[in-house]
Amino acid sequence: MTAIKLCVAGATGRMGSTLIKEAVVKGFRIVGAVAAGDDPNINKTLREAGICDLDIRIVDPSRIPDAVKDADVYISFTNPEAEIVNIPLVAELGKRIVMGTTGFTEEQMRRISEVVSNKVPAVFSPNFAIGINILLKLLQMVRAFPADYEVSIIEMHHSGKRDAPSGTAKRMGEIISQVKGYTSIIYGREGLSLRKPGELEILSVRAGGVPGIHEVIIAGPHEMIRIEHTAFSRSVFAQGALYAAEWVYKQDKPGIYTMDDVLGLV
Ligand SMILES: NC(=O)c1ccc[n+]([C@@H]2O[C@H](COP(=O)([O-])OP(=O)(O)OC[C@H]3O[C@@H](n4cnc5c(N)ncnc54)[C@H](OP(=O)(O)O)[C@@H]3O)[C@@H](O)[C@H]2O)c1
Missing domain, CATH: 3.30.360.10 (Dihydrodipicolinate Reductase; domain 2)
Structure with a gap:
């Protein structure tokens, strides 16, 4: 099977860095990494940032088009303010999305869902376990x-x-x-x-x-x-998000899906 290529946002965070480590072990290919503009690891490689042994450069959100260009799926664990800017951009670029960020207001979630739902298949879940x-x-x-x-x-x-x-x-x-x-x-x-x-x-x-x-x-x-x-560790969320990435990679119909869809619980 060809390795699924991922761009990870929030790459230096607790979840993003755990996800990258799990993804490498599970045979996914990391092709892009995004962090906040003021993150001290911007322009460092994942190796230099101590996340994994890859020379993928961590870029700020203004460079998302470059970071996702080779990715099959964009996986994001950041914060609501970042997502309302980043997720619509990624959807416009036609990339499948897995997003685990929480804490949105109803209005923020409505705005994001409106933009994404007719553009790309996306899995949003507040808990991937x-x-x-x-x-x-x-x-x-x-x-x-x-x-x-x-x-x-x-x-x-x-x-x-x-x-x-x-x-x-x-x-x-x-x-x-x-x-x-x-x-x-x-x-x-x-x-x-x-x-x-x-x-x-x-x-x-x-x-x-x-x-x-x-x-x-x-x-x-x-x-x-x-x-x-x-949850014994963040690995349980990372593994669930990677499972969602494998699932969304195979979907062609745009829409916002949940873990119920991924796990066949609907
Ligand atoms: N769905 C699930 O299963 C699940 C599980 C666990 C956590 N979560 C959720 O995932 C989110 C992240 O949690 P966490 O514990 O990993 O938080 P965290 O350690 O604070 O990580 C968030 C990361 O996002 C980065 N970021 C901030 N603004 C950004 C931007 N504009 N573009 C790209 N990256 C940006 C932050 O960079 P800086 O540090 O430089 O600001 C940080 O590296 C939270 O909403 C949390 O509730 C979900």
């Missing part, structure tokens, strides 16, 4: 609990994570709100703060180097279920 995507499906079963069973979500991530709650916790919250009929979300409690009917709890903890823990608590009057997903 296969276990999380299957857990999201299992959450549909929460509808079977009686009305007095309450659901809460706790997520924990490293203290460098910018957005809260995590994109995954938000997605879990959407599913649970739909099946339980919750109409509001509370993100923490202090003082006199009884849980009200129709209220979902999503609590975020930021500490140390935790790659990602999500726990769903379903508690009734006399029993409780706790379902926890723990």
Whole structure:
């Protein structure tokens, strides 16, 4: 099989650098690397930046057209402000996209989706871990609990994570709100703060180097279920994103796809 050629954005970041290392091991070809304009590694090679043994130069976003020109798929883990500029440009250049960045406002996501959806096939996912995507499906079963069973979500991530709650916790919250009929979300409690009917709890903890823990608590009057997903390392997200890249490489129909499509869960 010919190696799939990748351009990675956020190449010097926690996720981007992990993804590049995994991609090399799995036989993908890295042909481009993009980082923020003020990143000290701009114009260094991936080897000089200590990421892997490749002499691909890390370029700033103004050079995206050059960085993606030989790529089959553009994979990006950066931040929302970067994506609203970079992703439409990559779509205009006709390159398939895998994007894992989280923390978009609804308006930002709507703008990006509008530009991409009729140009190229793209996979957007707030969590590329296969276990999380299957857990999201299992959450549909929460509808079977009686009305007095309450659901809460706790997520924990490293203290460098910018957005809260995590994109995954938000997605879990959407599913649970739909099946339980919750109409509001509370993100923490202090003082006199009884849980009200129709209220979902999503609590975020930021500490140390935790790659990602999500726990769903379903508690009734006399029993409780706790379902926890723990990412052992960022490799789980990198491997899922590479799986998505292999899938999107074979798609011809433009559109925004999710890990449900990639994993055949639709
Ligand atoms: N979907 C998933 O499975 C998954 C898993 C983990 C994380 N994430 C998400 O992925 C994103 C990145 O996470 P992270 O932990 O890797 O963050 P990070 O370590 O801060 O990495 C972000 C990288 O993007 C770079 N960047 C900033 N502006 C850019 C631009 N205009 N063009 C290109 N690159 C730019 C940053 O460069 P500088 O450092 O120089 O600013 C940095 O290297 C976050 O939104 C996070 O929530 C998703």
